[in-house]
Amino acid sequence: MLTILLDGHGELAEWRAAARALLLAGIPPERVEWRQRGGATGDLFGGQMEGSPLPPPDPQTPAATVPRAFLELAEAVICHNDPRRFALLYRLLWRLQGERALLEMRADADVVQANRLEKSVRRDAHKMKAFVRFKELSDGEGQPRRRFLAWFEPEHFIVGRTAGFFQRRFTDMDWIIATPKGTSSWDGQHLRFDPAPATKPDLRDAADDLWRTYYAHIFNPARLKVQAMQSEMPKKYWKNLPEADLIPDLIAGAEARVREMAARAASDPPAFHHRLRARDKAAGREGET
Amino acid sequence: MKKTLKERLAILSDAAKYDASCASSGTERRDSGRSGGLGSTEGSGICHAYAPDGRCISLLKILLTNFCIYDCAYCINRSSSNVERVRFSVEEVVWLTLEFYRRNYIEGLFLSSGIIRSSDHTMEELVRVARILRTDHGFRGYIHLKTIPDASPALIEEAGLYADRLSINIELPTDAGIDNFAPQKHPTRIRAAMGDLRLKIDAAAEPSFRGRRKRFVPGGQSTQMIVGVDGANDATILASSARLYGNYRLRRVYYSAFSPIPDASRALPLIKPPLLREHRLYQADWLYRFYGFAVEEITRTRPDGNLDLEIDPKLAWALANRERFPIDINRAEREMLLRVPGLGPRSVNAILSARAHKALRLEDLGRLGVSLRKVRPFIAALGWTPLRLVDRSDLRDLFAPKPEQLSLF
Structure with a gap:
């Protein structure tokens, strides 16, 4: 049994290097144990755990090739926090050598599992693009570029994967996105990713107050659909959203607001309405201006 | 005393929330x-938050002003209403958009306005916001502008250079409804404006002799219909949508209860707003646009021309057309697979x-993420034939929700 020890920060390269060596040495999946450094199983043995050296290639094994679709799938799956992802990907890689159409067999148990992990990673990355909230750093006055910092808590190792999106979008400002699964940053020159876990900073931004005002007023109390909101904006994200603590009161007050609207008798139109309609009449052309 | 920016933001978002669209895709x-x-903008839109009404918040959706010389009965901003009237300056809207965007609250701006002074004056102000965002600030986020129906062609032309999407609300499904409830609006002029816009969009899509296409409203045009104001039934509403999609090539028709x-x-x-009816209309709209259903197929299952509220329109169609089932999932063509209740385009692709x-069994479908409970009566698979399940008289009861006591409010 070979033990392969990986960092597992969501980058495909380290897994790919190990998997390629194993494949070229002809080592079948059941002879490999994949472990994550500092992961759930790794902790128990602490520093004493060491990975096996990678085996030399077996000259009898033909050069490995994989379909492009597998690499795309693997790039997403490797970001998942499931410790079994390394083994799953290696099993797929191994089987792909004989079953070229494996990925199209969408009901295959390994393919189903990989697709499930990929979907979960995609969703988390999408939610990260949606729910990161930048706060402006006020110590940046006099600097040529404005500076922003965000704190986010992703479920999977997606900080590196999403960094390019934020760079392409927020190109003219310096930003840092700090998370328990690493930090990405952009300074106008370099896009960086540091896998070390960050700690939550204490930040205030006056613009949050305007955003909260908007959030409260774009809500229509006559259409309360709390389930629909929560399935798209699960509670696990709420603690870092400046608008989320308004939600309980908005929900609690909704019914009373609707009752009040219904109970209030129609009021008399304001004077300018009468002037407008009188003008319409005088012009003899209802409504034209 | 002049209201603060925050106070005006509150009023002008209240004024904008009855427009259903918040899309930033396409x-x-x-x-x-x-x-x-x-x-x-990277293909699919992003919802940056959801309000407790379940709606996506993707854009800063506000009015430039809620002063309005029109008096549309259903509208919060109609001239006869006593809501407080305020306005933003063009610069304030630009500032709010950019500052909101930088904090990743939004994908961009959806700007509309009450009609003030004249259509052209109002449209000019909307265009000015978009122009400043694009040319002075190099803003590449999403911009949706409401188009004022009678605004001059030159202004629409300019709006289309900056905006990703333009929309004109048709408001009500019938001309009679518009005459009754929105007396200053003219259905023929609304349609003429949509037609003009379609021609402009088509013309811009034609490559020039250098092979370049002009950038003009790349997200196309959309509209909104309010449901439950006039007496129009669902068949009338959906037929009206089908005309809008067909004749004016709209990207989206929004239904707003x-x-x-x-x-x-x-x-x-x-x-109480007819939310379930609105939901069924969206489902029917989807069947029309992505599943190859004709509107009449969907609406003729009930004599009153309304969609069944208890079950979704695809299931209603299947129950009314039982002789077309079961469908063999190992042989049927895509078009027919799409008609199976419980199968969407994604699962159909996976099946194909x-x-x-290999020939698929029920268990294989289950692994593809298909709900077996829903599809089982309608399909045949390797090792599975539903016998004459579709002849069962209780089939509807398998799916329809249990009767509930009507809520008093």
């Missing part, structure tokens, strides 16, 4: 990587891909 892909500026507004008009009783390699 436009071109672009980013600021090369320009070094701000903003991007009429919902209580502050200081409502005497002409319209305040009732998987069955090329």
Whole structure:
């Protein structure tokens, strides 16, 4: 049994290097144990755990090739926090050598599992693009570029994967996105990713107050659909959203607001309405201006 | 005393929330990587928050002003309403958009306005916001502008250069409804404006002799219909949508259940908004656009021309056309697979891909993420025939929700 020890920060390269060596040495999946450094199983043995050296290639094994679709799938799956992802990907890689159409067999148990992990990673990355909230750093006055910092808590190792999106979008400002699964940053020159876990900073931004005002007023109390909101904006994200603590009161007050609207008798139109309609009449052309 | 920016933001978002659209998808892909500026659009839109009404908040959706010389009965901003009237300056809207965008609250701006002074004057102000965002600030995020129906062609032309999407609300499904409830609006002119816009969009899509296409409203045009104001049934509403999709090539028709507004008009009783009806209309709209259903197929299952509220329109169609089932999932063509209740385009693609390699059983479908409870009565698979399940008289009861006591409010 070979033990392969990986960092597992969501980058495909380290897994790919190990998997390629194993494949070229002809080592079948059941002879490999994949472990994550500092992961759930790794902790128990602490520093004493060491990975096996990678085996030399077996000259009898033909050069490995994989379909492009597998690499795309693997790039997403490797970001998942499931410790079994390394083994799953290696099993797929191994089987792909004989079953070229494996990925199209969408009901295959390994393919189903990989697709499930990929979907979960995609969703988390999408939610990260949606729910990161930048706060402006006020110590940046006099600097040529404005500076922003965000704190986010992703479920999977997606900080590196999403960094390019934020760079392409927020190109003219310096930003840092700090998370328990690493930090990405952009300074106008370099896009960086540091896998070390960050700690939550204490930040205030006056613009949050305007955003909260908007959030409260774009809500229509006559259409309360709390389930629909929560399935798209699960509670696990709420603690870092400046608008989320308004939600309980908005929900609690909704019914009373609707009752009040219904109970209030129609009021008399304001004077300018009468002037407008009188003008319409005088012009003899209802409504034209 | 002049209201603060925050107070005006509150009023002008209240004024904008009855427009259902908040979409930021369907436009071109672009980013600021090369320009070094701000903003991007990357295919699918992003909902940056959800309000407790379950609606996506993707854009800063506000009115430039809620002063309005029109008096549309269903509208919070109609001239006869006593809501407080305020306005933003063009610069304030620009500032709010950019500051909200930088904090990743939004994908961009959806700007509309009450009609003030004249159509052209109002449209000019909307265009000015978009022009400043694009040219002075190099903003590459999403911009949706409401188009004022009678605005001059030159202004629409300019709006289309900056905006990802333009929309004109048709408001009500019938001309009679518009005459009754929106007396200053003219259905023929609304349609003429949509037609003009379609021609402009088509013309811009034609490559020039250099092979270049002009960038003009890449996200196309959309509209909104309010449901539950006039007496139109669902068949009328959906037929009206089909014409809008067909004749004016709209990207989206939004349905908005009429919902209580502050200081409502005497002409319209305040009732609980027909949210379920609105939901069924969206489902039917989807069947028309993505599943190959004709509108009449969907609406003729009930004599009153309304969709069944208890079950979704695809299931209703299947129950009314039982002789077409069961469908063999290992042989049927895509078009027919799409008609099976419980199968969407994604699962149909998965089935087509998987069955090329082996014949599928029910368990295989389950692994593809298909709900077996829903599809089982309607399909045949390897080792599975539903016998004459579709002849069962209780089939509807398998799916329809249990009767509930009507809520008093």
